[in-house]
Amino acid sequence: MAKKNQSLINFLSTDGLNRLAEYRADVKWIEDKLRSPESIFIPVHNQKNLFEETSTHKLDLTPTPVFLSFKEVANFGTGAYSVYFLGEIGEKFYFAVNFESAGKEVEDELLKRGRFDEFRKIMSLMNPVNASLLAYARALTHWHSRNKYCGVCGSKTRSADSGHKIVCKNQACLTEYFPRTDPAIIVLVSKGNRCLLARQRQWPKGQYSNIAGFVEQGESLELAVKREVYEETGIMVNKISYHSSQPWPFPGSLMIGFHASAENLNISPHDNELEDIRWFTRQEIIKSLSDKTLRFPPPISVSFKLIEHWFDKVGQEKLRDLVK
Ligand SMILES: [Zn+2]
Numbered sequence: 001m002a003k004k005n006q007s008l009i010n011f012l013s014t015d016g017l018n019r020l021a022e023y024r025a026d027v028k029w030i031e032d033k034l035r036s037p038e039s040i041f042i043p044v045h046n047q048k049n050l051f052e053e054t055s056t057h058k059l060d061l062t063p064t065p066v067f068l069s070f071k072e073v074a075n076f077g078t079g080a081y082s083v084y085f086l087g088e089i090g091e092k093f094y095f096a097v098n099f100e101s102a103g104k105e106v107e108d109e110l111l112k113r114g115r116f117d118e119f120r121k122i123m124s125l126m127n128p129v130n131a132s133l134l135a136y137a138r139a140l141t142h143w144h145s146r147n148k149y150c151g152v153c154g155s156k157t158r159s160a161d162s163g164h165k166i167v168c169k170n171q172a173c174l175t176e177y178f179p180r181t182d183p184a185i186i187v188l189v190s191k192g193n194r195c196l197l198a199r200q201r202q203w204p205k206g207q208y209s210n211i212a213g214f215v216e217q218g219e220s221l222e223l224a225v226k227r228e229v230y231e232e233t234g235i236m237v238n239k240i241s242y243h244s245s246q247p248w249p250f251p252g253s254l255m256i257g258f259h260a261s262a263e264n265l266n267i268s269p270h271d272n273e274l275e276d277i278r279w280f281t282r283q284e285i286i287k288s289l290s291d292k293t294l295r296f297p298p299p300i301s302v303s304f305k306l307i308e309h310w311f312d313k314v315g316q317e318k319l320r321d322l323v324k
Contacts, residue, residue, distance in 0.1 A: 005104045008244040009244075010245065010302050011124075011131060011132075011246065012088075013245075014133075016089050016129055017088070017094075017129075018088045018089070020087055022095070024164050024165075025162075028212070029175070030085055035070055036070070036093060036107055039092070040067045040092055040094050040095070041067065041068040041072070041096075041097045042068075042097065043097045044097065044099065044100075044137050044138055046282070047138065047141070049134050050113060050114045050117075051064060051066075051114050051115060051122070052113075053114050053115055054317070063122045063126050064072070064130075068097065068113075073265060076106050076109070080102040080103070081097050081099050081106075082097070082098040082159055083162075085162035086133065089129065089133075090238065094139055095217050096136070104250075116179075124300045133291060135249045136247075139179070139251065139252050140163060140179060142251040142252060144166065147166045147177055150168035150175055152175045153168060154168050154177070155168050155173060165177070165178060183214070183215040183217065183221070184213060184253050184301055185212065185228060185257075185258060185264055186210050186212040187210055187257070187259050187260050188243075188257075188260070189193070189210075189235065189260050189262050191261060191313060193281050194279040195196075195307065195310055195311075196229075196262060196278075197231065197275040197278060199275050199308075201275040204295065206293050206294055208276075208280075208296065209296065209303045211233065212228070213227075213231075221258070225258050225260055229260065229321065230270065231270045231271050231310070231312075232270075233267050234266065235262050235264060235267065236262070236263040238263060240258055241259050241260075242256070243257040243259055243302075243305070243306055244257050244305060246259060246302035256268045257302040257305065257306050258311065260305075267279075282311060282314060282315060285311065285319075286317060287307055289322045296323060299323065304319075
């Protein structure tokens, strides 16, 4: 049972992180952990993460994030950064450090430790626990950067509960905001030995994936699956079943993965979102992967997992071996 659950924890999320939410508002406890030599600080600057210089240049090296100590962070001076508590892994306490208000001098100092890089570009090469920490730090700092002013009265806001709440500074307002996650469905539609895959114009040549889209207000996940598939392909689906989910901090989504059965095979899109939509049999997938005319999202993605789960159910071939 444990093994089965383990397989449903997708990349960019880890069950090893204890978020210790009950301590976020405990100023004394947080202060104590901040100053602990065991605590680890993850710098984020304008949505980029800091990596050790050599580790992002060579493809055969695992990109290694730069972690700072409290002493190093404190040396930058209090106006240069904001700190948010992430949680604990193995008695080490992790914090995100948002350097977006830092000046050029602080930025130059940080650049002596490594270089800021797009996490998304290199995350699949990273250690999964580090990747999940960076994903979390990135999503939380992005939420702060987009909520500097109150949406009710327009006054400035402040961070509270060690970064997990934003409160309006206007005493007559005091509206509270909590970190938001935007749910998006992603679905592998199949019918017998065929699965439905599509590609967007901007994707690399030959890349196909599942149907996906944001959940709308007043809509359940199941109805979002039905609507998105119908809008993008004209196909009606039933037997919608949940598979697994994946945080997608670009900037703040949660991908919720499903399988669904198609009621028919006729493709007739109602919008113009996709460049191409096709049914693939298992044999066509094997052939097209082998002659490199088809490529899938990386195996760390929930989209790959959905295709893999369907593909591997029949026959001897394993999708993971075919994309190596
Ligand atoms: Zn306000």
